Amino acid sequence: MAKLTKDDIKKVADLIKIHIPEEELDNYLSQLETALDPVNDFEELDTKGVAITSQTIGTKNINRKDEVKPSLSQRDALLNGKNIKNGYFTVQQVINDGN
């Protein structure tokens, strides 16, 4: 069984920017350990020199012409944002003012 710590859970939640309240860390710790359990079976298989698969059907380098085509209108692209101003998504200030 994979051995994880509460700190691992905190770190990983921070990496993927999902807020997990302190009191839920233990619950996720146990879920992640269970989820990783089947991985122990890998030890039974020899994979020395075996190539990795990231694409199953052998499709390679599909290119298309770089042509401008109609796409989402500004209105449609902004349709689902909560904070919209002058045709932009508004967010917290990202670049500080030097103070």
Add this chain to the structure above:
Amino acid sequence: MMETKGLTIAKAKEAFSKGEYTSQELLNAHINKISELDNKLHAFVDTTFEQAAESLEVTGKPLSGIPASIKDNFNWKGTKTTASSNILKNYISPYNATVTERLIENGGCLVGKTNMDAFAHGSSTETSDFFTTLNPYNEEHVAGGSSGGSAVAVATGMSVYAIGSETAGSVRGPASWCGVYGFTPTYGRISRYGVIAMGSSLDRPGVFTNNVEDAALLLDLLSGKDERDATSIQEPAMDTASNLDATLTGKRIGIPKQYFDDRINKEVIAAIEEAIAVYKKAGAEIIELDLLDPKYSIAVYTVVQRSEVSSNLARIDGIRYGHYSDIEAETILDQISYNRGEGFGNEAKQRSMTGAYTLSAGYYDAYYKKAQQVRTLIIEDFAKAFTKVDLILGPTMPETAPKLGVTKNNPLFGELADVLTEPSALAGLPCISIPVGYDSKGLPIGMQLIGNQFAEQDVLNAAYGYQQLTI
């Protein structure tokens, strides 16, 4: 009132041409069926009766006037597309998925969007952020998932056919547990463009139907190269429906002994053995196969799928779309973190975290790389098997539909339930689940046929052969 249950596309078209009923009457009958059943079964997240009625204005197309439904992870312009998740509860699609577009072009009459495990993370619909879809054969049991709503819609006559998607067994599984046909073609055969992504190297759109002919017709209409999905197979649309051939004589059918061992329910095995006898009697050659233990697929699937989930769900930030938290965050990163923390359910969080962990520095080689290598071994194992046989046959699921509540405190329910569909999903193979009988509790049992990559016609033909001998 006409009965909609068990209806097929061909039967409905015949009735239209004979003047037995009109498309408007057929649509009304489906709307009535939904009103009658869905308060209880919860197959639909949302109904789209207005759009369905509008579609009737276009006549003479292959799917004109045939009421159908589509899983709620397919974008459909102007409708809510939630993937049964709270974080996308109010998301309105600004564009169509390729599948939706092709359905509409072909006259598709869509009555609603169907319930699923949120983001397709599950095999029961119990992890839908909204509600659980019940099994129509016994409402104390799950419908299966993740495309559970689609399976129930077809099983009960709330739709003639339905669209689903499969990452491990999300079409075959609920089809098996609800007693309908569930067909998923080779990876890349039907475009993934506009389908809310779960595991991108695994996701495949598929269909639920009441017979093989409808599955073939839908494959023909939905397949074909799509330049908006770079992984789509670079071939034109298929032409399988007009080439269906029920001949079973001489077909080499492989029976993997690992799919029939003591992990599989005895009643399920008995039903599949009866089906094998049908093939044998019709002249098929039955060949015992020795495949890699499917338990390795559980491990590979867990790692690959969760890694891809962690990457795919990272696009949802609550800024451009999705739930926006009321907590006043100081930085944009904190804001995104709160949006996701409130919006994602347990399963999405758990899978994203597991995936990020298996991809992170120090663990990548032991988890992700190793899983990708074992995936190669699984693909090679199938390739070797297909030098000896034309098709592989086995149970779709190790047991019939379990009782409600089965997924509680079980973060691996989906992976374990899908043990017999994961190997072929990892290899991207075309496959179909066929209803073959019932257990002693009256719950449906499904048999799956798996073909080699690109061999959709072989899979459909062998399924058609069985169907013709058993209806």
